[in-house]
Amino acid sequence: MSKNKGKGKATSKAGEATTPPVSNTPVTLDKSGNIAIKILAKPGAKQNGITDIGLEGVGVQIAAPPTEGEANAELVKFLSKALGLRKSDVSLDKGSRSRNKIILISKGVTTVEAIEQSLRKESKYLLFFMLYLSMRSSNLITLSI
Template sequence: MLINFCSVYSSYSVVMRRLFVEMPRARARNNAGAAASGSTPSESGKSVPVSVRPDGCVLITVRAKPGAKRSAITGVQDDAVGVAVSAAPVEGEANAELLRYVATVLGIRKSGISLYKGSRSRDKVLCIQTGLLSAETSLQRLRQEAKES
């Protein structure tokens, strides 16, 4: 009888863990991808990869491509800004290089930009501190750099 109770309890705990732990995480990831992309419609109705949080922080959705020969903005699409990063994705080196390069492109100090989401993913969200740069200005500078690259 004890063996049956243990196997039933084990099966029950597996089901409960899937229902209440794993599935909400998966749902949160799927919903966060849409919400954290920060896409807000512009005047023309297209979505852009730059948005503003209620506290004034400017969010930039980035798709990082580590291991490139040189750091560059590869393009500004509707969902994300493509950034080639010259550092390898080892021990946070690519994240540090990404922050340094984007800060240089935007003309702000490195301490004014931080990694908001995606430290271990290619899809990242960067946060520019409140008051340093507007969403329109940052998008304009990213597009300008993409044309020059």
């Protein structure tokens, strides 16, 4: 009987060691060393952009329809460009048919902090651009090129 007790304890400890810690950010490091980003996709938008960054995920609007994987491909392309990474380093892990997705960044390419900073920067850019467009459409400012 002592063999069974020993095995039961070992499995219990091993199970506890593999449980991922609860995170309060949508960007985390997974057990394989890859960076995982929780995404709340909004396909069918006029332009690509990050709409918000919250605890439940990064809101990303995608300028592609949610059919035949077009929005997923556009999401990977947009995020790789926004984060300054190669497309081969960015992949869709979960949620190919859902608006809730998990994007993986290859191990060793960058850090969680760098990803968070790039996402915040891209989010601010979109907010300023939208403000500019709204002001321009109401004739508050003009742009001469």
